[in-house]
Amino acid sequence: MVNIRDLDPSASPLDYYGSELRRLREEAKLKQGELGRIVFCTASLIGQIETARKVPTREFSERVDAALGTGGVFSRLVGLVLRSQLPTWFQPYAEMEAKAAYISTFQAQVVYGLLQTEDYARALLRVGYPDGEDEQLAARMERQRILAREQPPVLCAVLDEALLHRQVGSPEVMRNQLAHLLGFRRRPWVQVQILPFSAGEHAGMMGSFNVLRFDRDPDLFYAESYDSGHMTANPQVIRERSVGYARLQATALSPEDSAVLIARVMEERYGDQPASGRCAVA
Template sequence: MTHINPLDPGASPLDYYGFELRRHREAAGLTQRQLGDIVNYTGSLVGQVETARKLPTQIFSERVDAALGTGGLLSRLVELVMRSQLPTWFQKVAELQSKATQIYSFELGIVPGLFQTEAYARAVLGVIDRSNLEDRTTVRLARQRLLEKEDPPFVWVVIGEAALRQSIGGPRTMRGQLTRLLSYEDSHRVNIQVLPFSAGAHAGMIGSFDLYRFTNDPPIAYTEGYNSAHPTADPETVRAFSHRYDHLQAAALSLKDTAELIRCVMAESYGEHLV
């Protein structure tokens, strides 16, 4: 007799997802292997997702929803699953990002997570700890879905020139990452500016920070420490960071000049002849 692992749907969002996946699969009269064949995944992977040993992806969820006629249930659940897998200290921040109508971000030496490619994110996350690296990368990339919502937030990013020139993951990874940044050149919802080295001393020397604005709630200023998040709605603090951001935008290159600099860095440092 085949042993069926019991599932506790109340244990976590991931367990609940697995429970619903198994319930709908069995209702359709399909084995794990049969469902895997339909959605172009292995039956083993279906089983791992059902027993909360493997994270589902958005593509997997969409394919299974279509195959089982679940009305998009799993596609809706996967966002909750991914958020639950974030470090505890960051989960509140991810929730704020998902609700914000405007996001203003300043990063001194790294491409913000919302715009990282898979290879770049993997390189960043795997610097010290490579355990569960694929799952942690999947979770980080899942946050980018907020840019694909029906009504996505308006996002303005200022990044230091060092983020373009610091080789993370090697030339091929960096070329792909800079190409990703350029893909927003004509976007009406995402604006990216580079703060050049030539700007000298600037208002962001205290470190990276974000500002989140909402329709009906007060704005939030967010800074980050080592394994810690510091969001605050204190009006004076938000006003101070907003003032700094205004100065950073003024000191940064224009959108057009930013795109030109990115192209120059790609040609000079990460050209066609990749190692």
């Protein structure tokens, strides 16, 4: 068992979070079980977080802040903790994504991370991170908080029609994911367009990519392979990819026609489904 006294608070955001939780809990003269009862969890969970063996959630952090009267210390710290759970090669992009004023993305395989439902994201992560699924899921959901800011980034997404038909998780998961995409029509800063099969060859045939734009910093281009990401501010690359993205937007369906297609696929492919495992009655 990890001895919490041996934890190095400077080792990682998670270690620092755990050491601070223990320090402030003890200052409040509360045992792990007593704090657990206040924040509706077990003493074991408190112990696991204090020993950096469990990643805290934002909900847990908010409850601890209220219980210990910390003035929001853990609610602020948990963002760093969750970001540190992302793959090391992806963290630089996530940091820049959170600072971007404009995000343009073309996705050929899956829905962009900022637009995913929790169940859709979990089904994807279950394939790539079977041993760290919960931590990766919490980190991905944390990324989405930038869309809820008072001044969120402008997000333009061109999604290949193929990802509407590729079932990720159950039919219900897909139905909810497509309904979620339709829900973004109510957000003026988010635009979703579908690149239909009928477009044929197009400017995104090389694969998915993102272009980030900032108020004061140079634009960035980002693309990734199986287990690595490539990010560059090379002006020629930015120029080429920006033109390519503009062509994708021009080729894709309008946001209104895209919504019609999403709704049609949602109903025709993922409409009312029989309960899984239900046996036919003879």
